[in-house]
Amino acid sequence: MAEIQEKDSGGKGKQKKFNVRVDFTPMVDMNMLLITFFMLCTTMSKPQTMEIAMPRKDVNKDEVTDIKHSRAVTVLLGRNDKVYYYTGRLEKTDYDKLDKLVETNFSGDEKSLRTLLLGRNTEVVQQMKELKAKKENLEIADSTFTKQSIEIKKNKESPIVMIKASEFATYKNLVDALDEMNICNIGTYAIEDITSGDLRLLNNVDPGAGYEVIPQKK
Amino acid sequence: MSKKIQKKSTFIDMTAMSDVTVLLLTFFMLTATFVQKEPVQVNPPQSVSEIKIPETNIVSVLVEPNGKVYMSLDKQPDRAAVLQKMGEQYNVQFTDEQVKKFSLLSSFGVPMQVMSQFLNLSTEEQDKQIINLGIPCDSTNNQFRDWMRYSKEVNRDLVIAIKADNNTPYPLVKDIMETLQDLKEYRYNLITSLKSMPEI
Numbered sequence: 001m002a003e004i005q006e007k008d009s010g011g012k013g014k015q016k017k018f019n020v021r022v023d024f025t026p027m028v029d030m031n032m033l034l035i036t037f038f039m040l041c042t043t044m045s046k047p048q049t050m051e052i053a054m055p056r057k058d059v060n061k062d063e064v065t066d067i068k069h070s071r072a073v074t075v076l077l078g079r080n081d082k083v084y085y086y087t088g089r090l091e092k093t094d095y096d097k098l099d100k101l102v103e104t105n106f107s108g109d110e111k112s113l114r115t116l117l118l119g120r121n122t123e124v125v126q127q128m129k130e131l132k133a134k135k136e137n138l139e140i141a142d143s144t145f146t147k148q149s150i151e152i153k154k155n156k157e158s159p160i161v162m163i164k165a166s167e168f169a170t171y172k173n174l175v176d177a178l179d180e181m182n183i184c185n186i187g188t189y190a191i192e193d194i195t196s197g198d199l200r201l202l203n204n205v206d207p208g209a210g211y212e213v214i215p216q217k218k
Numbered sequence: 219m220s221k222k223i224q225k226k227s228t229f230i231d232m233t234a235m236s237d238v239t240v241l242l243l244t245f246f247m248l249t250a251t252f253v254q255k256e257p258v259q260v261n262p263p264q265s266v267s268e269i270k271i272p273e274t275n276i277v278s279v280l281v282e283p284n285g286k287v288y289m290s291l292d293k294q295p296d297r298a299a300v301l302q303k304m305g306e307q308y309n310v311q312f313t314d315e316q317v318k319k320f321s322l323l324s325s326f327g328v329p330m331q332v333m334s335q336f337l338n339l340s341t342e343e344q345d346k347q348i349i350n351l352g353i354p355c356d357s358t359n360n361q362f363r364d365w366m367r368y369s370k371e372v373n374r375d376l377v378i379a380i381k382a383d384n385n386t387p388y389p390l391v392k393d394i395m396e397t398l399q400d401l402k403e404y405r406y407n408l409i410t411s412l413k414s415m416p417e418i
Contacts, residue, residue, distance in 0.1 A: 024232030031239035038246035043253050049379060049407035050267040054399055077388070108416055169388040171281075175263040175410055182266055183416060 153187025286352030288327030
């Protein structure tokens with residue numbers, strides 16, 4: 001639909017000036033269609049990931065380092081999104097103590113796991129806050145930040161968390177628990193197999209859930 | 219003298235509009251990363267982690283809530299090479315056409331026994347069937363292990379990404395991780411969606 005307009009230039013009638021105008025409407029239509037296609041078919045944000053490292057399976061017993069029991073926090077992921085924790089070592093005498101296991105959650109209120117871990121990890125949290133502030137003010141580079149945060153997290157007093165998921169836990173529970181480690185700047189944490197002692201504790205607090213089943217060991 | 223009403227042309231110049239759309243189009247084309255077709259829809263859980271997944275050399279493992287496992291490799295030559303190796307292991311012969319078809323699939327999850335028939339199907343049929351299949355990964359018939367082993371053999375730099383649904387039971391993910399641990403793979407990326415960091 002290009003439009004050619006004729007204009008008389010002067011009275012001679014011989015020289016004619018053409019004003020060539022091309023109608024771009026169909027071009028715009030087509031472009032809009034293509035844009036719509038690209039908008040619908042692309043993902044603008046790349047998915048986030050959470051990096052985890054699992055322990056090696058073939059570790060010698062001698063290489064295992066003992067940790068201070070006072071630093072240990074064990075998180076148990078139970079049925080129906082329930083979360084429990086206990087601190088320190090689980091002795092045989094603790095099996096039937098009902099107050100060994102404390103119910104908690106991932107919400108961030110005062111009963112939550114976050115409050116507990118932040119309370120036990122104040123030094124690291126404080127140092128990390130300062131480091132993050134430095135990074136935000138562009139005083140230190142990203143690589144320095146990573147290096148220093150690793151150093152800070154090696155703190156000798158910060159808790160060591162063991163995450164043990166029962167067979168009823170979902171993947172979301174696990175990721176939530178790992179997330180909590182990130183939020184609370186816990187340097188050392190591990191995902192471990194649930195033991196029969198842990199199951200017994202779970203069964204004590206929530207008898208109806210059927211925890212007594214001992215998971216298969218490979 | 220009566221004034222004649224001038225007839226105005228309704229012609230609108232679309233050139234500027236066209237410029238804008240072409241610019242937008244260029245932007246979208248350059249930033250486009252296409253949505254990977256996945257056999258089943260999974261909703262990954264949210265986390266505060268802000269690490270982005272690397273763009274290339276990923277082998278991703280998809281675990282859906284019922285425990286079906288699918289895998290995807292991001293490079294077509296890798297896919298073809300892995301299929302050949304799997305074929306040798308399970309005594310399945312593939313024609314060149316089947317290999318080509320396989321390397322065009324964005325993700326796969328079919329037991330080796332039916333792989334050949336599966337590759338002969340049309341794309342629509344494949345999409346319908348794959349929902350009910352999945353890679354067997356139980357202890358007696360752990361084809362997932364072989365897929366993973368050969369993927370790593372073909373391309374040493376592969377990064378393992380695990381994508382599981384919110385409601386995937388933990389034991390299923392644990393089985394996958396244990397298989398990977400057996401293969402001496404200890405570092406994984408768990409794919410999550412972003413949530414904002416809470417104030418502490």
